Amino acid sequence: MGRPEPADKTRINENIRAAQVRVIKPDNGHEVTTTDRALKLAESYNLDLVEVAPDANPPVCKIIDYGKYMYEKKKKEKEAKKKQHTVTVKELRFRPNTDDHDLEFKTRHAKEFLESGDKVKATVQFRGRDMLYTEKGELLLLQLAKSLEDIAKIEAKPNMEGRRMIMMLTPK
Template identity: 65%
Template sequence: MGKRYKQYKNYNTERINEDIDAPKVRVIKPDGEHEIVSSDRALVIARGLELDLVEVAADADPPVCRILDYKKFLYEKKKKEKDAKKKQHTVTIKELRFRPHTDDHDYNFKLKHAKSFLEEGNKVKATVQFRGRDIIYSDNGRDLLERFADDLKELGKIEAKPKLEGKRMSLIVAPAK
């Protein structure tokens, strides 16, 4: 039985059948019963049930081995990893751009988008772009960003205060959850 799984040896950390070199192992049988036996005896038990001996906890004293169908074990392990990856949520940063003299209607439109982004669990980066001589209105940009942060305080918390970097002033709001 050990030879048909040699192809899997490089991809998994578990040792199977003849690859287990510990003198004594704790064997967990398919019915849940366990006992401490020599690795040779455990291999005989596994072959008697036409299953494989798989080392699942090599660091334990003695190492823990299970008697099971190795291909089914690999399939279930791969399936669990795939499900865990699906449930994982990556946080993205959504950017909204303003000008120092942004009108109220445009501001409210972008505020509505920012609220939906925060409800989805994404971060929002609000940026005020200064062009040409607009830099003299940096106070207006700071006021706009502080107003923006104040309007979003029930949905998120300020992660980075407004700061001027070249001709851009930006603020980052993270979801409150």
Template identity: 50%
Template sequence: MKNDNMKNQYRINEQIRVREVRIVGEGESTVVPTRQALDMAHDQGVDLVEISPNANPPVCRLIDYSKFLYQQKKRQKEMKAKQVKVEVKEIRFGPQTDEHDYQFKLKHAKEFLEEGNKVRAYVFFRGRSILFKEQGEVLLLRFANDLEEYGKVEHMPSLEGKKMFLYLAPKKAGVAKKSQQARDRERLRVGDDESVAEAKEAERQQAPSNGGLFANAKISADALKKLTESEED
């Protein structure tokens, strides 16, 4: 059925009933009477195929119709293959996500971004845990920083109801560069004492400049734990 639709998409030979047409091919174009164009097609053993009916005059090619349809199908297939379907992958955190769970989700986020997908990470706050939203913001900022090599921040952490969202888009292939933090980690593995000092200073400078958010997050964790236990009682 699909092939039939393509065959019926173009008028050929005697189906073309205008007075004159424009013949295109090999960088040339010529306006001739339709009867003459049909004779030319007959002499060459090909078809007169109308490829642009709305032009004035309509544009045609002298080509075997089966070959023409094959070229069109091939072109459509190539265009479809080039189309990249971008999906939005979600990563969910709790305000007290432990380190193991964090690293697990970080690994998946890297894979999503490398595949060309976007990432929407969010922290879900239950009950009165919304009072400690700073902790969720710190978590998302750390997440964005750890993914600096793979994605760019489209939208900084923002609270929407009981969820705080962070949006990341993949970096284009071939332009991703190692972040300063990644280079510092490599220096740490080498064990150079001087590099260790530089790495610590760089990490301190890269930390979010929000008046000690990381320190607040640590304090909030204990308070949040007590609050959750009181709710359960």
């Protein structure tokens, strides 16, 4: 019963500082009582008094096995983390004079990326004299956006950054 203060700041047993607490018993009954009485109750069940809601008024404590409580808590956090989807940005690179077939091919890839929930960063790279054809690059990016308008929306319109023109697409 005399466990040290846990690392995650969940207070247990003697570390609970409140004068009065709401105690939830193993049989799901609850009552508001003093911390000393709650500790004696927990001892009678041969379990720990764990503070589950320290911000409540009075703080809520539960009479449970602390090890089991921490195991369940970690399990829930792991499950929540598993359900999170991280959005990644996939990049497609073009040149201002990219052929129609290449554009179709890359459009199919962009469609796959967007359907799987990723963002697409379409980039047109200008080299040397290609800088004369910036409007050609912009038309290329807008053509890509138009062919994907049913599943994607433009997050950032085509704009020049140095020798590159960049446009961001996100799934609808």
